[in-house]
Amino acid sequence: xxxxxxxxxxxxxxxxxRDGLRAGDFTALELTDACIARVEGGRALNAxxxxxxxxxxxxARFADNRLALGMSPDLCGIPIGxxxxxxxxxxxxxxxxRILEGxxxxxxxxxxxxxxxxGAVMLGKLNMDEFAMGSSNETSVYGPVVSxxxxxxxxxxxxxxxxxxxxxxxxxxxxxxxxxxxxxxxxIRQPAAFTGIVGLKPTYGRVSRxxxxxxxxxxxxxxxxxxxVRDAAILLRAIAGGDPLxxxxxxxxxxDYEKGLSGDVRGKVIGIPRxxxxxxxxxxxxxxxxxxxxxxxxxxxxxxxxxxxxTRYALPAYYVIAPAEASSNLARxxxxxYGRRAALAPGDGVAEMMERxxxxxFGPEVQRRVMVGTYVLSAGFYDAYYNRARRVRALIKxxxxxxxxxxxxxxxxxxxxxxxFPLGSASDDPVQMYxxxxxxxxxxxxxxxxxxxxxxxxxxxLPLGLQVIGRPWEEGALLDxxxxxxxxxxxxPGPARWW
Amino acid sequence: MAIDADTARKVARLARIRVEEERLPALAKEFDAILGxxxxxxxxxxEGVEPMTSxxxxxxxxxxxxxxxxxxxxxxxxxxxxxxAGFFAVPKVVE
Numbered sequence: 001x002x003x004x005x006x007x008x009x010x011x012x013x014x015x016x017x018r019d020g021l022r023a024g025d026f027t028a029l030e031l032t033d034a035c036i037a038r039v040e041g042g043r044a045l046n047a048x049x050x051x052x053x054x055x056x057x058x059x060a061r062f063a064d065n066r067l068a069l070g071m072s073p074d075l076c077g078i079p080i081g082x083x084x085x086x087x088x089x090x091x092x093x094x095x096x097x098r099i100l101e102g103x104x105x106x107x108x109x110x111x112x113x114x115x116x117x118x119g120a121v122m123l124g125k126l127n128m129d130e131f132a133m134g135s136s137n138e139t140s141v142y143g144p145v146v147s148x149x150x151x152x153x154x155x156x157x158x159x160x161x162x163x164x165x166x167x168x169x170x171x172x173x174x175x176x177x178x179x180x181x182x183x184x185x186x187x188i189r190q191p192a193a194f195t196g197i198v199g200l201k202p203t204y205g206r207v208s209r210x211x212x213x214x215x216x217x218x219x220x221x222x223x224x225x226x227x228x229v230r231d232a233a234i235l236l237r238a239i240a241g242g243d244p245l246x247x248x249x250x251x252x253x254x255x256d257y258e259k260g261l262s263g264d265v266r267g268k269v270i271g272i273p274r275x276x277x278x279x280x281x282x283x284x285x286x287x288x289x290x291x292x293x294x295x296x297x298x299x300x301x302x303x304x305x306x307x308x309x310x311t312r313y314a315l316p317a318y319y320v321i322a323p324a325e326a327s328s329n330l331a332r333x334x335x336x337x338y339g340r341r342a343a344l345a346p347g348d349g350v351a352e353m354m355e356r357x358x359x360x361x362f363g364p365e366v367q368r369r370v371m372v373g374t375y376v377l378s379a380g381f382y383d384a385y386y387n388r389a390r391r392v393r394a395l396i397k398x399x400x401x402x403x404x405x406x407x408x409x410x411x412x413x414x415x416x417x418x419x420x421f422p423l424g425s426a427s428d429d430p431v432q433m434y435x436x437x438x439x440x441x442x443x444x445x446x447x448x449x450x451x452x453x454x455x456x457x458x459x460x461x462l463p464l465g466l467q468v469i470g471r472p473w474e475e476g477a478l479l480d481x482x483x484x485x486x487x488x489x490x491x492x493p494g495p496a497r498w499w
Numbered sequence: 500m501a502i503d504a505d506t507a508r509k510v511a512r513l514a515r516i517r518v519e520e521e522r523l524p525a526l527a528k529e530f531d532a533i534l535g536x537x538x539x540x541x542x543x544x545x546e547g548v549e550p551m552t553s554x555x556x557x558x559x560x561x562x563x564x565x566x567x568x569x570x571x572x573x574x575x576x577x578x579x580x581x582x583x584a585g586f587f588a589v590p591k592v593v594e
Contacts, residue, residue: 106574204554247560248553316539327514334515336587338578350589355517367516371507371526372533374514385537390550392543397551430529431536447554472554 009034014078014177014231015258021067021077028067028077032060032121035079038175039123042148044499045173047166049084049142050092050125063119074258075238076119081170081179084125085132086112086222087211091122095213096130096140099333099361101340109211110246111180111222111239118238123176127166130363131330132187132215135436136426137165139365144423147195148173148495151460155498158420158462161191161436167225168195172495178226178235182212184219185318186416186440189452192225193415193465196454196492198482199225200232201440203472204447205250207236208243216325217248219318219444229453229483233257236475252473260476263483266300270481271408275311276439278417284458285414292412292455292466295488296481306408308399313392314442315434320376320389321445326366327373333361368430397446404471410481413439415452415465439467449475453482455489463492502530 009031012020020026036053056079063077087093087105094100108116116122130139136159137145147160148169160169164181168191171179181188183201192199200223207222214220224235237258242251272293277286293303335341335357342356362370376385403411417438426433443450449472452465466485470478504523507530511518518526572585581588 103578106571106577205557244560244562250555250557251560310543313540313543316537319533320537320540331515335580336589337575339580341580344590348590350592351515352517353590354515358515359517362516367514368529368533371510371514371516372530375506375510375530375534376537378510378513385540387550388540388543388545389537391545391548392540394548394551395543395545397554429532431532434536445551 006030007034007037010038010176011174012177013228014226014234015228017078017177018074018234022072028060028063028121029057031077032056032079035123035176042173042175042499044146045148045169046143046145047127047170047173047175048081048124049096049127049166052091052122052124055091056121056123059116059119059121063121066119073118073238074234075115077121078178079121079123079176080115081123081126081167081176082112083164083167083180083182084128085182085213086180087213088112088122088125092125093213094141095132096128096142097361097363097366098141099339099357103339105211107211110208110243111212114239126170126179129163129165130366131213131326132163132182132184133326133365133369134162135186135190135433136421136423137162138423139363141363145169146423147420148499149195149420149462150495150498151462157423159194159423161194161420163187164191164225168192168197168199171195171197171225171227173499174494178224178231180222180239181225182220182222183444184215184322185444186437188223188225189440189450189465189467190416190436192452193454194420194463196463196494197225197227198229198232198451198453199223200236200451200475201443201449202236202240202475203449205248206240206449206473206475208241208246208249210243210245214329216322217329218325219322221444229479229486230258230261232451233261233479255476257476257479261479261483263480263487265296265481265484268301268409268481269407270296270301270303271306271403271411272303273306273308273311273411273413275308276413278438282418285417285464288455288464288466289412289414292485295485296412299484299488304408306403306411308403308442310392310395310399311442314396314445315438317389317392317396318437318441318445319372319434320385321393323369323373324377324386325373327370327377330366330370333358365430393445396442400446400448409471410478411469413467413469415439415467419458419460419462419464443469448472449478451478451482453485453489454492455485457492502527502534
């Protein structure tokens with residue numbers, strides 16, 4: 001039994017935990033038990049949906065043996081939560097969908113394999129929107145995650161954001177020091193902003209997608225969700241790198257991001273895109289953005305107004321490309337090879353089997369996107385919708401390339417158009433929900449790295465985040481800007497515990 | 500462009516998702532809202548613009564044409580809803 005005082009081990013940052021483990025201040029098993037106690041005490045959040053405590057304790061003991069020998073990698077003995085989208089050997093990997101009920105992959109995704117080999121301790125699988133399609137975690141078959149945050153004086157349940165809502169809630173609530181998320185249109189950065197943590201989407205191709213349930217293959221990218229920028233740097237290095245099993249992953253050397261992290265932005269040019277100043281944007285978001293500009297200017301950066309003229313077409317282009325790719329990727333869920341098959345009526349053939357299976361197995365938002373994708377790819381509409389969207393995507397990427405060519409090192413924007421909203425308040429209108437990703441989706445379309453950094457609380461006491469967008473493959477420089485913002489924002493309070 | 504129930508039925512069929520007849524009009528309305536949103540793309544001049552293919556121009560990696568994994572029938576069938584005699588089983592497809 002872990003002593004009560006030891007529970008505070010779960011509050012350590014990843015870097016502190018690593019250093020403490022190496023110094024022998026506590027064991028990986030003690031740290032793991034502290035996190036397990038937190039996960040058990042945090043079930044009201046509905047963040048962990050498949051707990052793997054036995055696996056965790058076994059890996060923690062193994063990590064302790066490695067630590068005793070010295071020479072342990074950064075992640076050795078560090079408890080981590082894994083989004084349900086990652087295939088983990090022998091452990092349910094369901095993408096929060098009914099259609100993958102009972103699925104236990106006999107293999108391990110490249111990213112989780114790297115963590116496993118590095119000695120990381122998997123605590124369990126984290127809740128998310130079904131197939132990562134959503135911005136509020138409400139499309140999950142497990143039911144929504146409840147944010148650890150509440151507005152001051154209110155008991156209303158808030159969304160942690162989505163799709164990596166379980167990852168965000170778990171890290172923000174102190175259940176684990178770090179978690180893996182994935183980001184197709186903002187699914188790491190938006191929930192990070194809503195819960196006051198750091199969320200990094202790497203450059204497309206930086207991290208292998210092998211073994212991650214595919215949503216939109218040309219946009220999906222896995223990344224770290226942590227409490228500090230330093231921790232994001234450590235976790236990114238552990239998961240990044242080319243992979244023979246993912247032909248779109250890049251064989252570009254992975255630097256030691258933590259070692260390179262200076263937080264020095266002197267002389268850097270920070271672009272402020274005028275198109276991100278949206279009509280009807282809450283004043284608090286505008287003020288936050290202004291404060292971010294001031295912080296970077298005071299830290300020695302040059303602030304420059306820039307234009308990214310095709311910004312407003314990013315969301316419509318995304319809602320052609322992402323559903324198109326999803327309709328193709330999700331064609332594999334047919335009730336034949338794995339996952340759930342619907343009960344058949346007498347006389348049902350293969351087509352009926354597939355149609356019933358997919359109607360029962362997919363939730364409404366996934367069905368909607370698969371059908372929209374099917375429509376935009378169908379004969380007669382392929383050019384008008386899909387090819388046009390891909391051309392607009394090229395223009396969106398070109399906007400960024402031109403800004404970078406003119407000497408801009410990084411771009412500063414708000415992470416989200418609002419703070420977290422109440423569960424159930426935005427789920428009836430799909431298009432309204434899509435607007436959550438207005439600041440983040442451009443980054444996926446252009447394949448760039450982007451990070452959300454906690455930058456303050458709004459007047460109701462809810463976290464707000466700033467987003468920094470970097471040049472391709474330059475996550476190190478991006479993290480420097482993030483670290484500068486983090487330092488200027490100062491220590492921010494965590495959520496007050498109600499669960 | 501207005502999507503009608505017939506189009507919704509056709510799309511559902513192509514996507515192999517069973518949609519009950521009475522749900523079709525509501526579904527058509529949802530499609531209409533989403534396609535209306537997407538229609539903004541028509542404003543963009545894309546003349547002469549090539550569709551984007553990758554972040555950094557790179558040639559798709561190729562590997563030697565050799566067997567890297569094999570003999571994994573049990574694992575392949577492990578998660579099948581219905582597997583018999585080493586095969587995936589489905590309802591009868593030939594008369």
